[in-house]
Every structure is written in structure tokens, then in C-alpha cells.
Amino acid sequence: MTFPKNFLWGGATAANQIEGAYDVDGKGLSVTDILTAGSLDSPRLLTYKLNGKFQTTPSAPGQGLPEGAEGVIDPNSYYPNHVAIDFYHHYKEDIKLFAEMGFKIFRLSIAWTRIFPRGDEEKPNQAGLDFYRRVFEECKKYDIEPLVTISHYEDPLYLSEKYHDWGDRKMIDMYVKYAKTLFEEYKGLVKYWLTFNEINTSLLWLNGFGNNVDADKPYQHAYQKLHYQFVASARAVKLAHQIDPNYVVGNMICGVVDYPLTPDPADILATRYHMEQDIFYCGDAQCKGKYPTFAKRLWKEHNVHLDITEQDKKDMLEGTVDMYTFSYYMSNVVTTHKIENKVGGNFSAGARNPYLKYSQWGWATDPDGLQYYLGIMYDRYELPIMVVENGLGAVDKISDDGKIHDDYRIDYLRMHVEAINHAIEDGVDVRAYTTWGCIDEVSAGTGQMSKRYGFIYVDRDDGGNGSLKRMPKDSFYWYKRVITSNGEDLE
Numbered sequence: 001m002t003f004p005k006n007f008l009w010g011g012a013t014a015a016n017q018i019e020g021a022y023d024v025d026g027k028g029l030s031v032t033d034i035l036t037a038g039s040l041d042s043p044r045l046l047t048y049k050l051n052g053k054f055q056t057t058p059s060a061p062g063q064g065l066p067e068g069a070e071g072v073i074d075p076n077s078y079y080p081n082h083v084a085i086d087f088y089h090h091y092k093e094d095i096k097l098f099a100e101m102g103f104k105i106f107r108l109s110i111a112w113t114r115i116f117p118r119g120d121e122e123k124p125n126q127a128g129l130d131f132y133r134r135v136f137e138e139c140k141k142y143d144i145e146p147l148v149t150i151s152h153y154e155d156p157l158y159l160s161e162k163y164h165d166w167g168d169r170k171m172i173d174m175y176v177k178y179a180k181t182l183f184e185e186y187k188g189l190v191k192y193w194l195t196f197n198e199i200n201t202s203l204l205w206l207n208g209f210g211n212n213v214d215a216d217k218p219y220q221h222a223y224q225k226l227h228y229q230f231v232a233s234a235r236a237v238k239l240a241h242q243i244d245p246n247y248v249v250g251n252m253i254c255g256v257v258d259y260p261l262t263p264d265p266a267d268i269l270a271t272r273y274h275m276e277q278d279i280f281y282c283g284d285a286q287c288k289g290k291y292p293t294f295a296k297r298l299w300k301e302h303n304v305h306l307d308i309t310e311q312d313k314k315d316m317l318e319g320t321v322d323m324y325t326f327s328y329y330m331s332n333v334v335t336t337h338k339i340e341n342k343v344g345g346n347f348s349a350g351a352r353n354p355y356l357k358y359s360q361w362g363w364a365t366d367p368d369g370l371q372y373y374l375g376i377m378y379d380r381y382e383l384p385i386m387v388v389e390n391g392l393g394a395v396d397k398i399s400d401d402g403k404i405h406d407d408y409r410i411d412y413l414r415m416h417v418e419a420i421n422h423a424i425e426d427g428v429d430v431r432a433y434t435t436w437g438c439i440d441e442v443s444a445g446t447g448q449m450s451k452r453y454g455f456i457y458v459d460r461d462d463g464g465n466g467s468l469k470r471m472p473k474d475s476f477y478w479y480k481r482v483i484t485s486n487g488e489d490l491e
Contacts, residue, residue: 002421002424003487005486007486008104008432009102009434009483010104010106010107010145010147010435011101011438013437013441014152014197016032016109016153017444018084018087018441019086020084020085020089025125025128025131026114027114027117028116028157029071029113029158031064031153032081033157034047034071034072035081036077036078037447037462038447039446040361040446043058043059044059044060044445044446045057045059046058048069049070050066050069055069062202063165063205064164065157065160069161071157071160071161080448083460085439085442086468090468091135091138092138094470095138096142097439097470098142098144100480101438101455101479102480103483104432105144105434107147107148107194107388108148108149110148110149110182112155113154113157115129115181115182117156118156118158118159119159119174120159129185136186146191148190149193149194149252150182150193151175151195152197159171166225166229167224168228169228171232172231172232175236176235176239179236183236184243187243188244192248192250193248194249194325194388195249195321197252199229202226203223203226203277203278204256206222220304223306224307230285233321234317234319235315235319236249237320237321250322250325250386251325253279253324254326255327255373255377256279257332257369258275258332259333260335261333261334261337261351262335264337267335270335274332283324283380283381286321287321290317322384324381324385325385325386325387326377327388327436328387328389329390330363330366331356331364331369333351343358353366359393360393360394361451363393367416367418367419368419371419374420374430375423384430385428387434388434389435391453392409392412393451393453394406394451394452394453395450396457403473403474405473406473406475409453409475413475413478417482417490420433435453435455436453437452437453437454439454439458441454455476455479456470456472
């Protein structure tokens, strides 16, 4: 193995999936706080009032409320993020366990509503600032570098209601003020920042995961939302560099590789179009600072007309990111032909790839796809890369010996670590690898606890029962050996 000497091994989490304490110490409500539990077969639901009537809407991570809706907490529904795994009160214990594994870096996010409970306050909530300072100081105690996502599906509910899920340019100033507060508050404690988590999901939800949206309105909203976020991200990058030239700020893309099902030229072209819309559109905007040539085609296809100013273009060009980061779990297959063998699951749909194995949640295990993706993105952007999410969601069972033998997770991670190594050998500048859900947490897609990713088991079930006790799995000790050997010992 040829991992760089200072390679950053670690794990990744999100505030809304681990922290809990949703109404503690002045925290306001985020959109995630009105998202119920779901399952593989039933979607998570947003709960709200519209025209005075209580309603629900199936929702995916990062999606906002319908226009005119007012979010509410239904006393008859279960909201798993309200408690999650209570990292808010267990962070010292959890970070100590990460340190025991040898983490060099820990990716986490900040809940916007802990800092600005509604999103538009003049002054930040001091209790929220203090909490994250304590977390970062705890990381530093063990020489763990924080990698901080500024917005990870954590929009304040008040702003989402008022400005319809980034449907108003005023959201840019709200975000930049929030980011500026973080950059100033944690100067010297945090070096690495990500502006928006999986920013391209606004487009993936349209058709990338098997949904078919024919009307133009959802596309208009998705592209306009993205434009405002691109401008907000760019202004934040510029501001970060002004506040501390040592800050390194990246984008974050939901990385999904698309393959053509057949050698039919129509399938080849359809696959290219998928990658352009779902992956390259956002990457180009944030890494190159301008929209790609195919953007006009995408806008024309659905009659999209953007509110975009000359200042926006200038900001985007001047606020390109310092590194490219992405999540990677699976690949998908694209075809223009009628198919019989379909895959259906948690944000996976379409044709089944006959050469790959699939998880219980319908995700294809494809480490070669990770190597392929790394090469493509490094050639396209020539920026340092971090793989900031990768992992296997599975049902873990406590064996008769009282331990969790998750060899399936070790096998999955081993294959993907090897794929990263192959990419590095090919010349790709990969700086970090943070596995997703290094400790069990609430699944963003289904709201389940039973879909577990972590090296550390948390005693909590899908109904919110359990002691919250932490327990290392076999993969905990395996990853410790991987880190200690800098990737040489994968057995």
C-alpha cells in the first residue's frame, strides 16, 4: 500500500443524525426536526400544516417544506433525530473511542439552529457556540483534526418556511453571516471546512434515484436553489480565506457512478447526460467557478430561467473551493431500454447491474466505481480530494459471546480502501478517508437505527428504545490496525 505519510484516516457524522438534544440550550427547530421515522418500505414524512390542515409529505434528506407550509411536531409521530444517539451529552466518550481507533480527522457538522435558532437573529446563541468549542477542544486533546460541514441538511425551519427552501436570494446573506460567525469563532481550532453537504442532491432527487418528474416547476426550483447555494458557498470561501489564510474549504458531492447497461449508443449518451446533470454540474460550478457548457441544455430541457446577476458570476469565479470532497456508496446503471430486472431500495432504482452484489437496502457494492470516480474527478478539477463518506449499512446482531462480528463491514471497507490506494498509485492526490457513520446513528434516508454503519454499536432501536450504551464492534479493532499501519494491514 502507498498511502501518503500524513494521510488523514477518520470517520464522519452529521449533527442531526447523532446529536439529539433538539430543543436544548436554545436550539431552534431545523427541517430535520419535523422528519418522522421511516423504513426500507415506507418513506420518512415531513409533518406540517398547510391552509390550516395537518398534512404529511414523503421527504428525502435536504428537501424542504412545500410552499406556504408551516412545520409542526405531531405528538402522535416518532422523530428519531430528536434524541438520535445523544452525542450532545456523550461527545467526550465518543471522541475518546475515536481516539482509541487512532483517528487523525473527524468529520462532523454544525447545526445551524444551535448557532442561530431561527436563522436570522442579530447575535448568535452563545450556548451553541460553546458546545462546539468544547467538541473541537476535545478533538484537539487527542490530536484529531475536525473537518466541519457548515450545512448538512440542517436548514432552520423558520427560514425554510419564510424563504421556501432556498427559494429566495435573501438566504445567501443568512448563510454567509452564519458561516462568518463560525470562521471567526473557531479560528485556530478548525482548519478544514465544507460548505454544503451533498449539494447535488437537489438534482438527484429529481430523477437520479429513479424518480420521474415531468413538470418543469421542480426543476426551476432545484436549479434556482442550487444557484443561490453556489453563490453562498463562493462568498463563504472568499470570507474564510480573508479571516484565516490557513483555512481549507471544500465542496461536497454525493458521488454516484453511472454505467450504461448496454453498448447501445443511446445508452452511452444517456449515461453521459446523467453524469453531467447529477455530478459535473455542481462540481464545475464550485471547482471552476462557472457553469459548464451543457448547463444551457439542462436549463432549456425544463424551461429553467435563473435569477443570476453579474455579481453572482464574479463571486462564483472568485470563490472556488480548495479541495473536492464527496461521498461514495454505490453505482447505478442507465439505460434507454425497457428492463425487467430492476433494483429498488433506499434511493436506488433502475436497472440492476448483473456484475455486482446488492445490500439489503438495494445499494450496489462497487469498489471499482470508487477508483473510477477518483480518477475522473482528479483529472477534471486537479484539486486535492477527500473521500468523506463511504460505508456499509447493515443489520448488526450481538452474538452469544456478547460481541458484534461484522466481517461483512470489514470486507466492504477493505475493498474500498484498496480502491483508494489504486487511485493514489495512478497519481490521484487523495488526502483523507472518513468512513460514514463511524458510530451508529440515525439513517438519513430511512430514519432507522437498525441500518447501522458504525465501528461502535449504540444500544438504541428503531422505536427509540435502548440504553444508548456504546460498544466497539470487530470492525473497530480492524480499523485501528488499518490506521496504525497507514493502510498496510487490511486483514
